[in-house]
Amino acid sequence: MKWITWENVGVDRIACAWLIKKFIDPKAEFEFIKKGADLKGAEGIPFDIPGVTLSHKRGRCTFCTILKEYDHINDPVLNQICDIVDAADALNDVLPPPEAAGLEVIFRGLRKVVEDDRKALEVGYIVMESLYKQLSE
């Protein structure tokens, strides 16, 4: 399946791409469109783009939305990651988990040091795997 999102990925989109590839669609391919570009004619499932189904909902991040939408995924560690991404991305930081600020900074910087979004997702995947592994222990 093809999944579409805006270019210049940050913490929410990197985390979502990992979630999609690991738990929803192992063959997922990601396509990046310009920010604000028209989605008409684009084939695939859009995510983390304002106005689409898989996007911020009720003030919470897209990672939370996807986790809710695909409710066959039942993994308490993912709920923990959801809180981390949410605090990093969506101003829900009354009680931010300690990992949130660090993850946000790293992913904001990541896209600036790798050549393109595809590479950012690749590297981001490893970081997310590490986070998941460590929180599972």
Added chain:
Amino acid sequence: MKWIMLIYKLPKSKTSANKVSVWRKLKRLNVYPLQDSVCILPYSERTVENFEWLSEEIKEMGGEATLWETACLSNYEEERINEYFLNQTNKQYLEIINAVNDVVNVKQLQSMWSLMNRVKAQDYLKSPLWIEVKGALQRKAQEFSRKGDE
């Protein structure tokens, strides 16, 4: 200097949890309210993203929101607004500095440290006062660790 401006209209319904969530986020972002439903922030990757999603949240609840990249044509006004932003953060930084002396244990010190970091996240113009807050808290931490060593 570039600014990001949010113009919004909340739905007419009575006060709801949704509305409160938006108000809370505007407050957390420490926006400068230009008019009743118009507010600005210094332009950055992060402020744009924050406003983008806030706009979506407003539209999701049936309100209206548009975002504008904008410049102020009056130096005087711009300076005034810059001062507003600096004063807002400085006020919070000063509160922390003034309270450091009353801190009696590490737990309190740690909660002030996270308070400082929360303020810093909205310190858009990078107030020089931050270094002092950090210094004051670190000195206090050293005091505690010396006491612990004794």
